[in-house]
Amino acid sequence: MAEVFVSDKAKADENARNGELEAVTAFLRRYPGHLHFKAPWYAEAGCDWSKPAAFNAKQIIKHKHWFVSWAEYAAFREQLESDVELQRFEAAVNAICDGDFAFLKRLLNEDAELVQRRSLRGHRATLLNYTGANGIEDWRQKTPANIVDIARLLLETGADTDAWGDMYGGTSTLGLVATSVHPVIAGVQEPLMDILIRHGADPNRAVAPNYTGGMLILACIHNGRYEPVHYLARHGAKVDLEGACALGDLEKVRALFDEAVSQKQNIGLTWACQYGHIPVVDFLLEKGLSVNTAINGTTPLLAAAFEGQLQMVIKLLDWGADIEAVNDYGGTALGQTLWCLYNHRCPDHLQIMELLINRGAIIKDDWQTYINEIRAHG
Incomplete structure (x- = not known):
């Protein structure tokens, strides 16, 4: 059933691109209440699932075409029928793409x-x-x-x-x-x-x-x-302090640190961890920043683990990073690493998984199956 929905969704996307209102309406009627339609994109488009499918089909089509209202989209389509300059512009865009x-x-x-x-x-x-x-x-x-x-x-x-x-x-x-x-x-x-x-x-x-x-x-x-x-x-x-930390430019980090607000300092720490800039992280921690800083839904350890920075993860754990701190999705470093192994794999994610387990990371009940599968297939 899921494969059928994906296929039908692809056809509906093409129909929306072509402005085929009846076809998009029929697709919405075929899948009323489907979980896919809870995605934020549909709310941004102006969809209201308490209203008829034809109303929401119009919202989807006009939004895909970057118009605020159906009336604006319809006027555009009408103009496109006869406006040579508009036809030429749209043809040029297609040629570029x-x-x-x-x-x-x-x-x-x-x-x-x-x-x-x-x-x-x-x-x-x-x-x-x-x-x-x-x-x-x-x-x-x-x-x-x-x-x-x-x-x-x-x-x-x-x-x-x-x-x-x-x-x-x-x-x-x-x-x-x-x-x-x-x-x-x-x-x-x-x-x-x-x-x-x-x-x-x-x-x-x-x-x-x-x-x-x-x-x-x-x-x-x-x-x-x-x-x-x-x-x-x-x-x-x-480049400000945040950017200098992401770049790993220790000289700029030193020069900009004292004048930066604490939020920038803490965000900079997470970027330095995410991109593996150990000398910058050493400097920031020596300046008094916390190894367990939580900002923008992450921590230094979570940031490093996400991007597969093995040596950084080791150092952060040695410096006392909280192995069970969670990101804004509620995932710990181990949970996030398991997700990355399936969706965002970097060369050292497997070693990070084993490191976190060896350091005592809690394995939730439904994780062991994934861990076993990863270990079996590398």
Whole structure:
């Protein structure tokens, strides 16, 4: 039954992308009260499960297309039928996402103003913003292998390097690229950032001031994108104590520590533990920070265990870290490590599991089966 739902859900997603109201309505009627629909996304879309399926189908479709109301989405669809400029813009977006360089170039040659236009959707993205594969329609969040060439074409045609889209409170293309997983998976994140920076992208004008204080490095680590932070630091991105701890830059940590508020000091400690920067952690603990600091739903030990930092876990336990402290999901270091072994495995997670057990971590009743399975299969 679960496999059938997944298959039907995939079809419904495609139907929503195509604006097929009756098909999405039929899907919702087929699965009334399904647990999947309790996901926060549906509440954000405006769904109300006490109302008819057709109402909620409209909420899903308009939200997927980045419109506030069904009326706005319907007006967009109607305009798309006859507005040549809008048709050309949407075709150019599809060319970017599909990696169709030749077709995109032809469209840009036919319409000199195209590269300056913005989407009519709520994010108001430019064509260059779409190369970030972030904060846009979910089916367009993909990075073709030739995205660097596509970005270069857009920039050489006159794209504004630092133009912001309205996603995440305001973000430039560099901010989108740096915080997106899709360029990482495609292996082109750094080359894509590099072409933007060489065309003048400012790493200190990449994210909104009310989002991580406007600091791109913090936006990256808060989104689980550690890959670009050292590159960005080398290219002038602003670094505060929190960022310096994540980078493992002991010199900057020393220089910034005394002026930083305690919250920043404690968050910095958890990042240093998560990314395995033992000299930074030594310094912070010597400054009086607690090895059992609990902040942002985690502790130093939990942070280190999550990212598979074996040597850090050993040191934290030796320094007196509470092995039974819990994260914001109620998981201990051992429970979290078991989850990671199935969902976020790093090379040393298996050794961390055995270490925690040997150090006396409580094994809950339903965990032993998973531990046995992990031990059997490595």
